[in-house]
Amino acid sequence: MSQFLEISGLNARIDADGQEKQILRGVDLSIPPGEVHVIMGPNGSGKSTLSYVLAGRDDYEVTSGSVQFQGQDLLAMEPEERAAAGLFLAFQSPVELPGVNNANFLRTAINAVRRARGQEELDAVAFLKLAREAAKTLSMAPDMLKRNVNVGFSGGEKKRNEVLQMTLLQPTFAILDETDSGLDVDALRVVAEGVNRLRAPTFSALVITHHQKLLDYLVPDRIHVMAKGRIILSGGPELARQIDQEGYAKFLSEAA
Amino acid sequence: MISPDRNGPLNLFTSRLEGITGAERQQAVAALQRAGLPTRRVEAWKYTALRALGQSSLSAPAALYDAKAARAVLDDVLSAQDSLASLPRLVFVNGRHAPELSVLPKAVTVTFFADTPRFGTAAAPDRDPLVALNTALAEDGAQIQVEAGVDGGALVLLSIGLGVQGSAFSFHPRHAVILASDARLELICVQAGQGAYFHNPVTDISVGSGAALEHVTLQLEGAEAVGLGTVYADVASEGVYDSFALGVDGLLLRHEVHARLGASRAAVHVNGVQRLGGSQVGDMTSVITHAAPDCISRQTVRNVLDGHARGVFQGKVLVEQIAQKTDGYQMNQALLLSPDAEIDAKPELEIYADDVRCSHGATVGALDDEQLFYLRSRGVPEAQARQILIEAFLDETLGLISHAGAQALCRAMLTRKGAAGESA
Amino acid sequence: MRDENQLHAAVVELVAMDDASIKYSTVQNWYPGDEEGRGGIYNFVTKRGACRGARSKISWTQVETGSAITWKYPSCILQGEGSVGEFYSVAVTNNCQQADTGTKMIHLGRNTRSTIIAKTISAGRSDSTYRGLVRVQPKASGARNFTQCDSLLIGDRCGAHTVPYIECRNMAARVEHEATTSKISEDQLFYCRQRGLSEEDAVGLIVNGFCRDVLKELPMEFAVEAQKLLQISLEGSVG
Numbered sequence: 025m026s027q028f029l030e031i032s033g034l035n036a037r038i039d040a041d042g043q044e045k046q047i048l049r050g051v052d053l054s055i056p057p058g059e060v061h062v063i064m065g066p067n068g069s070g071k072s073t074l075s076y077v078l079a080g081r082d083d084y085e086v087t088s089g090s091v092q093f094q095g096q097d098l099l100a101m102e103p104e105e106r107a108a109a110g111l112f113l114a115f116q117s118p119v120e121l122p123g124v125n126n127a128n129f130l131r132t133a134i135n136a137v138r139r140a141r142g143q144e145e146l147d148a149v150a151f152l153k154l155a156r157e158a159a160k161t162l163s164m165a166p167d168m169l170k171r172n173v174n175v176g177f178s179g180g181e182k183k184r185n186e187v188l189q190m191t192l193l194q195p196t197f198a199i200l201d202e203t204d205s206g207l208d209v210d211a212l213r214v215v216a217e218g219v220n221r222l223r224a225p226t227f228s229a230l231v232i233t234h235h236q237k238l239l240d241y242l243v244p245d246r247i248h249v250m251a252k253g254r255i256i257l258s259g260g261p262e263l264a265r266q267i268d269q270e271g272y273a274k275f276l277s278e279a280a
Numbered sequence: 281m282i283s284p285d286r287n288g289p290l291n292l293f294t295s296r297l298e299g300i301t302g303a304e305r306q307q308a309v310a311a312l313q314r315a316g317l318p319t320r321r322v323e324a325w326k327y328t329a330l331r332a333l334g335q336s337s338l339s340a341p342a343a344l345y346d347a348k349a350a351r352a353v354l355d356d357v358l359s360a361q362d363s364l365a366s367l368p369r370l371v372f373v374n375g376r377h378a379p380e381l382s383v384l385p386k387a388v389t390v391t392f393f394a395d396t397p398r399f400g401t402a403a404a405p406d407r408d409p410l411v412a413l414n415t416a417l418a419e420d421g422a423q424i425q426v427e428a429g430v431d432g433g434a435l436v437l438l439s440i441g442l443g444v445q446g447s448a449f450s451f452h453p454r455h456a457v458i459l460a461s462d463a464r465l466e467l468i469c470v471q472a473g474q475g476a477y478f479h480n481p482v483t484d485i486s487v488g489s490g491a492a493l494e495h496v497t498l499q500l501e502g503a504e505a506v507g508l509g510t511v512y513a514d515v516a517s518e519g520v521y522d523s524f525a526l527g528v529d530g531l532l533l534r535h536e537v538h539a540r541l542g543a544s545r546a547a548v549h550v551n552g553v554q555r556l557g558g559s560q561v562g563d564m565t566s567v568i569t570h571a572a573p574d575c576i577s578r579q580t581v582r583n584v585l586d587g588h589a590r591g592v593f594q595g596k597v598l599v600e601q602i603a604q605k606t607d608g609y610q611m612n613q614a615l616l617l618s619p620d621a622e623i624d625a626k627p628e629l630e631i632y633a634d635d636v637r638c639s640h641g642a643t644v645g646a647l648d649d650e651q652l653f654y655l656r657s658r659g660v661p662e663a664q665a666r667q668i669l670i671e672a673f674l675d676e677t678l679g680l681i682s683h684a685g686a687q688a689l690c691r692a693m694l695t696r697k698g699a700a701g702e703s704a
Numbered sequence: 705m706r707d708e709n710q711l712h713a714a715v716v717e718l719v720a721m722d723d724a725s726i727k728y729s730t731v732q733n734w735y736p737g738d739e740e741g742r743g744g745i746y747n748f749v750t751k752r753g754a755c756r757g758a759r760s761k762i763s764w765t766q767v768e769t770g771s772a773i774t775w776k777y778p779s780c781i782l783q784g785e786g787s788v789g790e791f792y793s794v795a796v797t798n799n800c801q802q803a804d805t806g807t808k809m810i811h812l813g814r815n816t817r818s819t820i821i822a823k824t825i826s827a828g829r830s831d832s833t834y835r836g837l838v839r840v841q842p843k844a845s846g847a848r849n850f851t852q853c854d855s856l857l858i859g860d861r862c863g864a865h866t867v868p869y870i871e872c873r874n875m876a877a878r879v880e881h882e883a884t885t886s887k888i889s890e891d892q893l894f895y896c897r898q899r900g901l902s903e904e905d906a907v908g909l910i911v912n913g914f915c916r917d918v919l920k921e922l923p924m925e926f927a928v929e930a931q932k933l934l935q936i937s938l939e940g941s942v943g
């Protein structure tokens with residue numbers, strides 16, 4: 025059987041003000057089902073780009089390489105098809121949607137995904153019950169559901185809102201792009217618990233982070249270090265602790 | 281046959297428009313005869329009537345003028361801001377170059393329209409009747425050229441109007457400012473005078489790629505004068521046209537800017553302040569055309585209106601289909617100081633490109649009672665408190681003038697006007 | 705029949721006396737013509753309102769999605785002391801439609817208030833214009849107006865225009881006007897699509913959010929209808 029997620033030779037670039045800028049330069053990464061993998065790496069190394077490419081953002085042009093996701097060609101799918109197939113991205117900086125009610129947005133998203141998965145749609149009552157429960161477990165203020173999506177949310181509230189969406193959309197593969205940055209310890213635990221509740225032999229996650237703290241709660245299976253658009257090093261959980269203590273510099277010079 | 285009803289006040293010029301020679305001028309006369317001078321039925325002149333031009337025919341100005349009076353106007357301007365005295369200056373009196381009052385600049389090339397008439401390319405007579413009138417009757421004007429990569433420094437262009445008892449006349453200077461690529465210039469245009477006359481300058485501006493022109497215009501015209509200034513500016517790639525107009529004195533003032541962003545990453549600023557009282561009418565009109573992608577336009581205009589004054593703001597931002605990634609911002613605010621003052625505003629967006637960020641805003645209101653009370657409760661007399669708040673209202677906008685001397689001159693003229701207003 | 709144009713030229717006049725309040729809601733969905741602009745209704749409508757009485761109120765709410773050409777400027781003459789005029793409008797144009805709509809708020813009496821919220825959405829090769837007048841006369845001390853005009857463009861062949869006229873002859877009045885033009889951001893679209901919405905549904909959702917301040921003024925059953933209409937009118941405008 026093929027891997028759960030198999031990224032090979034992935035190259036991607038962006039057209040920035042008329043100039044082609046190569047960002048991903050041959051990313052190889054495979055994640056088996058049921059595992060939590062971590063990507064660390066200095067700012068600007070391409071971590072967010074990788075997550076956008078996996079989620080199907082089309083301002084990035086994939087110039088070569090492939091991504092197989094549960095036996096499907098991920099790169100050939102539309103963003104919403106990827107979501108329906110179980111891919112979820114918690115954005116590094118979630119955008120604001122003025123005038124769009126959070127609850128309404130969530131329900132529309134959930135039902136779109138359920139429809140695509142051949143599941144029955146949730147009616148308003150069932151949805152609200154579910155959403156309120158989820159919000160409560162994440163210690164979110166109940167009025168967050170009534171507010172406009174991310175509008176006027178604090179950094180922490182935005183991140184919790186991302187985790188709320190993840191909880192409700194029940195992905196099989198979640199990418200968390202620095203979801204822990206700027207969070208206090210309590211919020212950090214909430215995020216970690218959100219991921220841990222989803223953990224199952226059929227669920228994998230790719231966590232982008234700079235800090236060991238989140239990993240204490242998540243207990244990852246493998247750590248990868250990204251630099252200049254490639255994975256330059258992979259190892260067990262101890263690698264993260266080493267980076268936390270010694271920084272990236274040592275590994276970067278070794279790889280060079 | 282020119283009918284005063286359909287052709288506006290064109291009949292005031294009938295005899296001067298006869299027997300005009302030269303292809304450009306004749307075309308302008310034909311355009312005028314087709315369209316006439318604007319009445320309020322013309323949308324662009326909805327709020328401003330040229331009735332202020334009066335009933336008598338307007339002749340060409342006399343060749344001789346009162347040299348002492350002209351010197352006095354010059355001295356008055358320089359005394360308000362003495363740092364300007366050291367700058368080169370081009371002085372015109374009743375539309376004609378006055379060499380004895382001028383100090384020619386070194387870093388820029390100046391020729392005179394009277395010697396080598398050139399009409400420029402941006403201002404088109406068939407689109408704009410006041411340009412047509414100017415084209416038909418232009419006598420003189422400054423043609424200022426800055427070579428590529430040269431910093432031309434600051435230059436004062438002073439147009440003095442001297443009304444003559446019992447004589448109605450008009451003058452129509454034709455100026456041109458051409459900045460080659462990467463050139464710079466700070467041009468301070470002061471239109472000052474006394475009495476009655478009609479001043480109808482047209483300025484044709486071309487800002488080359490990477491060039492930057494700061495253009496400050498002060499309208500300090502004679503108390504019974506009509507001053508209409510029309511500017512056409514074309515801005516090339518990465519060029520900046522930074523314009524500021526101050527409307528203070530004159531019976532009827534209109535400052536009209538047509539700025540065209542013709543190549544990518546160009547920028548224009550069309551800012552202004554009007555401080556009017558008595559029965560003055562002041563009009564700030566602009567059309568900013570985004571004709572290329574990635575350009576920026578900024579406009580802030582503030583009006584302070586006292587007495588029976590009427591302020592007009594018409595600002596159109598036109599974004600053509602090609603002009604993706606346009607960034608346009610426009611704000612017009614008015615402070616009404618008297619129950620009989622009036623503001624008419626028409627901020628207009630016309631947009632044909634989808635990937636743009638454009639916004640405009642307009643506000644009208646009086647001085648804030650709470651602020652006024654706060655100042656007074658701290659012991660500031662009411663008149664002074666009002667003055668402080670008016671200055672605060674205008675301060676940020678005046679701060680947009682980069683040239684320190686020009687900014688100081690504007691502030692000095694506003695303080696004068698404020699003092700005159702309080703004593704009246 | 706469908707290739708020809710039909711004219712709809714209605715006249716509506718509202719008068720509100722002391723303490724009376726009128727809310728007039730329209731959802732307009734006439735045939736807009738085909739994709740090439742053949743056929744469709746010319747919707748030239750005269751609507752005016754007079755708030756004659758003290759504290760009277762007239763509120764116009766409209767959702768204009770149909771017609772080949774719409775010209776419509778419901779007005780409020782605010783005569784009675786403390787009277788209130790409101791105009792809430794959503795205009796959606798697609799294909800070759802043209803909508804030129806707005807309001808006139810004429811403040812005559814003391815302490816009169818007006819609110820204008822106009823949302824225009826243009827797609828296809830259509831043009832949508834907000835054109836409106838706010839006039840404050842010398843006796844209207846204490847008058848207040850707030851105007852918000854927002855335009856959303858979908859695609860690069862349509863136009864969105866804002867032409868407000870503001871005439872204020874009273875220093876004890878306060879007039880505020882704001883207008884913005886933007887497009888649906890790629891970020892917003894992508895965010896929705898990442899959450900599993902189709903592009904069309906995402907646009908519908910964002911457009912509904914954009915119009916919310918107006919839609920919430922509609923009676924409940926109208927609002928649901930209007931939301932569906934917005935979606936239908938924009939069909940085929942993306943992708």
Ligand SMILES: Nc1ncnc2c1ncn2[C@@H]1O[C@H](COP(=O)(O)OP(=O)(O)O)[C@@H](O)[C@H]1O
Nearest residue numbers: 038040045047066067068069070071072073074
């Ligand atoms: N939209 C974009 N336009 C221009 N450059 C971009 C864009 N997105 C990413 N980049 C560049 O690509 C590199 C990698 O960015 P990113 O993926 O955000 O890194 P990371 O998440 O590891 O900090 C950076 O140099 C960044 O500036």
Ligand SMILES: [Mg+2]
Nearest residue numbers: 071072073116
């Ligand atoms: Mg990042």
